[in-house]
Amino acid sequence: MATVEVRDLRKRYQDFLALDGVSLKAESGQLVTLLGPSGCGKSTTLRCLAGFLEANGGEITVDGESILGTPANRRGFGVVFQNYALFPHMTVAENIGYGLKIQKLPKPEITTRVHDAMKLVRLDGLGDRLPRAISGGQQQRVALARALVLKPKLLLLDEPLANLDARLRDEVRWLIRDLQQQSGITAFYVTHDQSEAMAMSDMVAVMKAGRVAQFATPREIYQKPVERYVADFTGEANFIPCQSVTPHGEGRYTISAAGVTLELAGVPGITGPAELLLRPEALSLTTPEAGTFRGTVTKSAFLGAALHCEITLNDGSVLKLAAEPNHHVVAGKEVGIAIDHTHAWLMPEVTP
Numbered sequence: 001m002a003t004v005e006v007r008d009l010r011k012r013y014q015d016f017l018a019l020d021g022v023s024l025k026a027e028s029g030q031l032v033t034l035l036g037p038s039g040c041g042k043s044t045t046l047r048c049l050a051g052f053l054e055a056n057g058g059e060i061t062v063d064g065e066s067i068l069g070t071p072a073n074r075r076g077f078g079v080v081f082q083n084y085a086l087f088p089h090m091t092v093a094e095n096i097g098y099g100l101k102i103q104k105l106p107k108p109e110i111t112t113r114v115h116d117a118m119k120l121v122r123l124d125g126l127g128d129r130l131p132r133a134i135s136g137g138q139q140q141r142v143a144l145a146r147a148l149v150l151k152p153k154l155l156l157l158d159e160p161l162a163n164l165d166a167r168l169r170d171e172v173r174w175l176i177r178d179l180q181q182q183s184g185i186t187a188f189y190v191t192h193d194q195s196e197a198m199a200m201s202d203m204v205a206v207m208k209a210g211r212v213a214q215f216a217t218p219r220e221i222y223q224k225p226v227e228r229y230v231a232d233f234t235g236e237a238n239f240i241p242c243q244s245v246t247p248h249g250e251g252r253y254t255i256s257a258a259g260v261t262l263e264l265a266g267v268p269g270i271t272g273p274a275e276l277l278l279r280p281e282a283l284s285l286t287t288p289e290a291g292t293f294r295g296t297v298t299k300s301a302f303l304g305a306a307l308h309c310e311i312t313l314n315d316g317s318v319l320k321l322a323a324e325p326n327h328h329v330v331a332g333k334e335v336g337i338a339i340d341h342t343h344a345w346l347m348p349e350v351t352p
């Protein structure tokens, strides 16, 4: 178990600044996800942690000790990549035991540990197969077992599910989280998949152009994003611009938006222009008289479990929501929208 801290990490590729001061922390036993779009610096951060890349500035500590001068093979970390990189000519068991063989452990101990690791990732009985004779999901589990068998201090996973189909992704995702929690191992996990990040993590770092836009729990990231970029990247989001914002201190505000005055919570310390974030589940359809907002249905689509609607308000804002599937909602209908204030959140309007 290890506490890992990354402070103001910088990495330059020639004249391109890929990491511009990344800071985050994993407490012992936590799984921390680096989430963000392609090119934002997730893999670069992970490679600096692994020791495959040398940082140009900043610090990485494990249990308070700097590791920047320690070469990758002496850090004692387990690494799992999206391309499993198994040795094609070795059996599953040989692949898993390879690192132990390099460490020159006695054969009986290798056999026992490989056996235990295979059981852990549910690969029993497949030890004699070659990688080409097992499925993609099984290959990824071999890669996972190969990392875990070394009892690493820290587990680093770079999009480990990217090459799997949706069903396998789900299965391996839960397996990784189960194993990580059971073993209490600290882990960093790179993904651009928001639902993966939300489901698996203790903490999420949402990355934006070489920096961490927000570092918080999945719940906080989703319900209390610090800016629109984070809100957009972590799920469906509706935004309404505010005409006036009066702060009351401690992150409470009175606002006026789309002709309605509301009192609600938001990012502390907003002084300039702001916009209201309403997640779809904060909204429900009602009569025009009963709603907080009034609008006209501009789109509706029956998607089985829900009726997806777009409502255009009188200020031109468009709200998307999922209504009860048996609701009779057709384009052109006047409706009211009730909002659950606990799911409404005010954010500063940041120019993209």
Ligand SMILES: Nc1ncnc2c1ncn2[C@@H]1O[C@H](COP(=O)(O)OP(=O)(O)OP(=O)(O)O)[C@@H](O)[C@H]1O
Residues within 6 Å of the ligand: 013, 014, 016, 018, 036, 037, 038, 039, 040, 041, 042, 043, 044, 045, 192
């Ligand atoms: N060896 C390199 N030389 C030059 N630029 C690089 C190199 N490796 C990465 N970059 C650039 O650094 C930025 C960050 O790359 P990185 O691989 O960390 O992003 P990422 O968030 O992991 O993206 P992805 O999800 O596509 O893997 C990108 O703009 C990328 O083009």
